[in-house]
Amino acid sequence: MVIPHCRIPGAWPARTWPVLLALLLALGAPLARAAAGPDLEAPRYVLGRGLHLPALDLTLAGYTSLRVRGLEGRDTRFDLHDLALFLIWQPAPRWTLFAEIEGEELATVDGRGLNNGDSELVVERAYVDFAATPRLNLRAGRFLTPFGRWNLVHADPLVWTVTRPLMTTVPVPDHASGVLAWGSLPLAAGNLEYSAYLDGSESLDPVHGEAEFEEVHLPAIANDFDHAAGGQLRYHFLDEAAQIGVSYAAFDIDRGRGHHHAFGADGLYRWHRWEVSGEAVYRLNSAAGTRDDWGAFGQLVVPLHGPLYGVGRLEYYSSGVLGEDVGRGSLGLALRPVPPVTIKVEYHDGNNHRVLPDGWEVSCGILF
Template sequence: MRTSLRILFFISLLFMLMFDFSFAQSEEKKIKQIEERIKRLELEVLKIKDINEQREQMVREIEALKEEIRQLRLEVAMPEIELKSYFGLGPAASKIYYTPRGLSIAGYGEITYENYIDNSKTDRGDVLRFVPYIGYKFTDNIIVNTELEIEHAGIGNVGNRNPEIYVEFLYVDFILHPRFNIRTGLFLIPTSRMNEFHEPPVYFGVLRPDVERFIIPTVWRELGVMVYGEFTKGFSYKAGIVNGLRTDLIGDWIAGGRQRGATINFDKFAGSFGVVFEVVKNLTLASSLYYGAGSDKAGASERGSEDARFSLLTTEGGVQLKNLSIKGLFAYGSAKGNDVYKSRSGRASKVYGWYLEAGYNLIPLINPETVISFAPFVRYEKYNLNKNVFTGNLDPTKDRSVFTIGLDFKPHPQVVIKADYQIRNTASNLPAGKGAGKDEWKIDQFNIGIGFIF
């Protein structure tokens, strides 16, 4: 009996040990299974992470390919010229700076038609300008850049056949350092950005703004020496000393006194300083100051008796918000002179002008990848060519406003077709019209133009 109990005890103990061993084995197997699942999950997590990184990389590559496609479109459209500005010059005028070596030929042209909404003034068509640029790069540091301007098909007037061919600029650039370079010769004065950046595809409107034609007399060039460069990236300057103005050719304001490098009166000097701030993306701010003297008579002639001082301050800003372009400018000018200069009636002692414009390119809403542009625009200008005068009465016909609404179509980045309507007004009480007892500057007009650069 005792033996049977012992055998039963050992069998029970063995069964328990076997059960414990089997249970332990089962638990170990489960742990291994869980560990394997954890490893598989970790691998899945790593795969997901890799997929996300790959997705981000693919997005970057897609954006790079889009930019490459855009550049290729531009290269197909513009095999010879990249639309870049060198220190404020127009794209075509800047071509020589991006030419590897030797000769560079570029240019622009524009043809206009002006339909006056009054029978007293004859409508006008004009080969307004053809401008070839010829540049030569001797080395990366010595560059000659020239512009020859042929206005009104080369003939100022069909009747007397006055020639209208000018050397717009002719200078030598010594490129020394991003912060300091030297330009000497006949060059464009940095009085406003448009004075240097004025090729047809780069601004709205068939005609340049009145403020940029009469208050700021674009295109304004003189003979002298200028230094230019960048204080920091996106913050550039220009400072020059040039000849003064010729006062006997000045009417109300300084446009007639520009000497343009032709047998100039060089006994008076002027200084010009301009800065452009483009540090913030898509925002451009600029300001300039011109201050100089003037006297009458041409160079090498008998000395005259007039003496005067002139100043012109400009400030402007522009912003590009995707397809929307906005620009504004303000200019203020003043003059002082001796009694001989002040004795001529109508000469202004103070002038001012401003404008605000906006345009929106509609094409990217339809096709974001194309280089074609179609932009409606509006502009309002206000300016006064005799805010104050030295002698005589104020002329209200010179206190003017212009509202322009138009379209700017570029089938190619270097070709533009423009159309606009201008509503003109002045402070005078005279009726609109050309002739005695009428105000020509109240005549509205419809304009069409085509322009190009190459």
């Protein structure tokens, strides 16, 4: 859910109320439970894992990201890019309620000075999980689309680069509203994760049609499903050092002109702090006269000294929907003094400055 241009001070728009409702649902019930009787177990806080309140069966966590950008043809810009709060309530062993409330671009400083005109308050995720069996979990609500690997771990402190590959954002909307079945099974010497979902965003998402793309401005196309079905298989092996995944989605999207099918594959391998990863996608576009979308990226992470890493990435995306072909190379450094904190510097250069302008970017992300 997106509550556009939520400004403080001033009157809150009507669509801020879903955010307040999500907060009340996450906090109100455990507070009522705690009021029913004393609990002497003390709260516990761990950086990167949040504050656990045993008396409420509640965990508060989140992340924040500060960013500075110097892009070709634009003013240098500093912004509080993300401030996200996670609320996790487990009222019973088999039930979990989760909400992610995120503020985007809450404060920006550029050539015009300080402003917050682009700030947004977003319910990024809000769902309930039920552990039906040790191998099967059921989810209902708004969740990240299980397509590819990057979309599921895209929070700034968890990724190695400041920027996100274009082919992980455009082919398939990054969120869904509906039901999801997921779990894992032992297979050979590894573990097979599975997920399958049905989406009804057109009916279930109260702000359907307003979701924006991360990092790129593409007003001509939508980042919302109308209806969708899909799933993902992911195999972990070599003692969790390696994983490969395949994804599929069949969907109609807002302003999408027909039914689409997308196929994805991804992989990751870690060895002695080295890491190589990549994703590929192919999307069949049904609209007459529109060529299909396809693209891929490959990324290498190299340990340099202590917690300092070098990062390089090549990406390419050919889009019939955008009518654009985009290639980009990125080089950067990533410093992880402690696992929940990541400081990154990146320079990127490509062949399509209109969609992805060249330049440098710096970010500091913290899981709290």
